Amino acid sequence: MSYTAQDYKKGQPRWCPGCGDHFFLASLHKAMAEVGVAPHNMAVISGIGCSSRLPYYVNTYAMQTIHGRAASIATGAKVVNPDLCIWQVSGDGDGLAIGGNHFIHAMRRNIDLNMILLNNRIYGLTKGQYSPTSPRGFVSKSSPYGTVEDPFRPAELCFGARGKFFARSVATDAAETQAILKAAYEHKGAAVCEILQNCVIFNDGCHESVYTKEGRKKNAIYVRHGQKLVFGENDEYGIVQNGFGLKVVRLGEDGYTLRDVLIHDAHCEDDTLQLKLAMMSNEDGFPIALGVIRDVEAPTYDQAVHAQLAEVSAQKKYHNFTELLNTNDTWEVK
Amino acid sequence: MAEQLEVKELEQVVVRFSGDSGDGMQLAGNIFSTVSATVGNGISTFPDYPADIRAPQGSLTGVSGFQVHIGAGKVYTPGDLCDVLVTMNAAALKTQLKYSKPQATIIIDTDSFGPKDLEKAQFKTADYLGEMGIDPDRVIQCPLTTMVKECLKDSGMDNKAMLKCRNMFALGLVCWLFNRDLELVNNFLREKFAKKPAIAENNIKVVQAGFDYGHNTHSSVPATYRIESKSKVAGRYMDITGNKATAYGLIAAAEKAGLRLYLGSYPITPATDILHELSKHKSCGVITVQCEDEISGCASAVGASFAGALACTSTSGPGICLKSEAMNLAVIDELPLVIVDVQRGGPSTGLPTKSEQTDLLQALYGRNGESPMPVIAALSPTDCFDAAYEASKIALEHLTPVILLTDAFVANGSAAWKLPKMEELPAIQPHYVTPEMKGNYTPYFRDEETKVRYWAIPGQEGYTHILGGLEKDGKTGAISTDPENHDLMCRLRAEKVAKIPVPDLLVEGDADDADLLIVGFGSTYGHLHAAMDELRGKGNKIALAQFKYINPLPKNTAEVLMKYKKVVVAEQNLGQLAAYLRTKVDGFVPYQFNQVKGQPFVVSELVKAFKELIIKN
Secondary structure, three states: OOOOHHHHEOOOOOOOOOOHHHHHHHHHHHHHHHHOOOHHHEEEEEOOOOHHHHHHHEOOEEEEOOOOOHHHHHHHHHHHOOOOEEEEEEEHHHHHHHOHHHHHHHHHHOOOOEEEEEEOOEEOOOOOEEOOOOOOOOOEOOEOOOOOOOOOOHHHHHHHOOOOEEEEEEOOOHHHHHHHHHHHHHOOOOEEEEEEOOEOOOEOOOOHHHHOHHHHHHHEEEEOOOOEOEEOOOOOEEEEEEOOEEEEEEOOOOOOOHHHOOEOOOOOOOOHHHHHHHHOOHHHOOOEEEEEEEEOOOOOHHHHHHHHHHHHHHHOOOOOHHHHHOOOOEEEEO | OOOOOEEEEOOEEEEEEEEEHHHOHHHHHHHHHHHHHHOOOEEEEEEEOOOOOOOOOOOHHHEEEEEEEEEOOOOOOOOOOEEEEEEOOHHHHHHHHHHEEEEEEEEEEHHHOOHHHHHHOOOOOOOHHHHHOOOHHHEEEEOHHHHHHHHOOOOOOOHHHHHOOHHHHHHHHHHHHOOOOHHHHHHHHHHHOOOOHHHHHHHHHHHHHHHHHHHHHOOOOOEEEEOOOOOOOOEEEEEEEHHHHHHHHHHHHHHHHOOOEEEEEOOOOOOHHHHHHHHHOHHHOOEEEEOOOHHHHHHHHHHHHHOOOEEEEEEOHHHHHHHHHHHHHHHHHOOOEEEEEEEOEOOOOOEOOOOOOOOHHHHHHOOOOOOOOOEEEOOOOOHHHHHHHHHHHHHHHHOOEEEEEEEHHHHHOEEEEEOOOHHHOOOOOOOEOOHHHOOOOOOOOEOOOOOOEOEOOOOOOOOOOEEEOOOEOOOOOOEOOOHHHHHHHHHHHHHHHHOOOOOOOOEEEOOOOOOEEEEEEHHHHHHHHHHHHHHHHOOOOEEEEEEOEEEOOOOOHHHHHOOOOOEEEEEOOOOHHHHHHHHHOOOOOOEEEEOOOOOOOOHHHHHHHHHHHHHOO
């Protein structure tokens, strides 16, 4: 049975016109149809925030839950029902502030969830407070004189928590968003997709440099496993290793040729260079990495739980309550 | 050879084993209670362990006790004060004497009463008995450590391993004192150490040595004792703690309902043993996740429930504070969920290892919004099984979270439990969607009579829907802020819980003509019952009504509470049940008996207080 995006659509989204959530939702519907799992075998689970309204607009099983807990709720659902394909949707506040603990532990356990992190670096639903991904000095309603704290960089958290999959896309970039969603689905384990999206009301222009196709040509690099890390309008730039770090070079200048350019390896267990790619920022003179940055196979929590159930069941001689009772020291009173 | 000692028959006896936390007092006590139960005695046990993980050896804070109450008939409590006190060191004597009767027999290991031991236990002189005002005639003074080492000198064990067997010598002595058949002890040890036969045999040797020591020296006792067994109910039994019984109740309920059991939990005293127990039984299909925090323990259980499991979370009061948010999600989502609160002393971290009933109002009301939730309180260690089973049944059949209140006292206490038969347990029928609803299902469509919605589990075609923390339209399931709808949904959720059928409140004792009705809830049942029995034995007219179902209340609650001239609500808090009942029963003005000491009630104190109420004008 094959599906179309229409099969996964429901309701009329209520986000602000121009919100990145609209773009992302359309890509998700298409990605869902592409992976082809029936709507009734999917669940979309979110927390609280603008982006967490998303489950209302999908025709699957769904829960919009409580602030920050979506990863926990999804963990419980997946571990008892591993056949369910779960999309867990959070924003930067939901996932990394109030839900930060659940986020890192879902990573560490490597439970098979497709974890979407819609990052607009602002609290939108509560009308404009700085979030844990807002840059230092960010002026908002709750930081009228600028924040005096550093932000989380989601990839760094993910890698620090032993994450095995990290991909990034821009909400307006439908093709790439669909591609990373599909890759996240195919990856068995906790798969984080950071979606850079604009908040037209409270943080307009927060990802401006890469929000348009033209912008991405200049300011982003699409990383592809097994391919050279080149970018620019005519692939005239490349990423090379420079001591312990990375460097952008113009091919044909300063003696650099395509041969010096790094080949992306998303499957490399050692995440050192993947992290360096994920950390690249325009402010530091690098392009922003888009695509699947890390994708390493590892045992998943849900599979391991069920494998252990089977293994212990094979060893033990009791398999129901009555047999369990009989494993105790008992005595007969006549 | 000494002359034959007199053997006296006793109705009941309380033995308290005490020593350092590492002295194995619980094992000695457990063996003694199990052996007694095996011959048909009633048993009830209670451990009293320190909050410190391992306080310094020989220190006052490191003493742990294990009390065993044995009776010819049914025993309701672990007993107030003990008849026999075993003290393995000076600190134990110092701290535990207060739990013994004035004429109790005291067994001491004189090897652990050296100058350093006495100093650690803050004795001022070498005459520790004199200092404590103990008559030496009632003390069995035994060089226990020396004798254990002597007994095991050829065993090849090192000093440390030999010292670990001291508890078995004490056990042997107690077995002699109560004329216990050592063969039963030996069988227990052989089973317990089935994989380490050498350890079993060494322990058996030490138990025998302790027994023989008593037999040969007659120690300083005038007689030994025997407790016959009366009022036996035939059947197969085991000794079970409340926490284990809770875990078993959940396993049985999941199996009966044909569902997978899921427990999301986070370690917390005194509830952790439920997580331990359930984690063992993977061969029964039980999934346990030790979560990153209490919040996740409950939130993951809500997810597991959504996905079609019998979902549970276990914790104590501080954990309930953290879980209340996710518990409330289950309220508005109307998903089945069992929340076990093994109460301990509060507020905050409070008294982690001690017992209280102070979470009652938190369980009933401790959430934002109109948040009705069934609350059940287990009456005894063995009742934890029934209560957990019934909590699961209510959760699944009425699609609601249910709080099961136990506490440190019933959770850690144990009693002989007649093994239930699966086929005799009541059926559990989760309130599933019906085939007719396929294609037009909305999640808040309800059974007209019970107001219970229908449960559709992901994976079922034709029932996709969304649940969530936002209020929904009762008909369409869409988000709704409509005032009339919200008002209706609040009322429907309340009505659904109010309509859950629960058994009538049972009145025990002089139900027809009591001068005083005792009212309690949950784990104080044994103590209140024992107090009632004692007062009735002295000719008083007195009755007991113990609440197990607290929300909803039994239908006859008002009738029972208003029937008697005097009613006293006795609880281990400052009056939470009394306050609750006063909101539910017009004109109900009870007397109150309240203690928040972290310790079980003392029957003699209850008797005194109730007697005063009976004679009061």
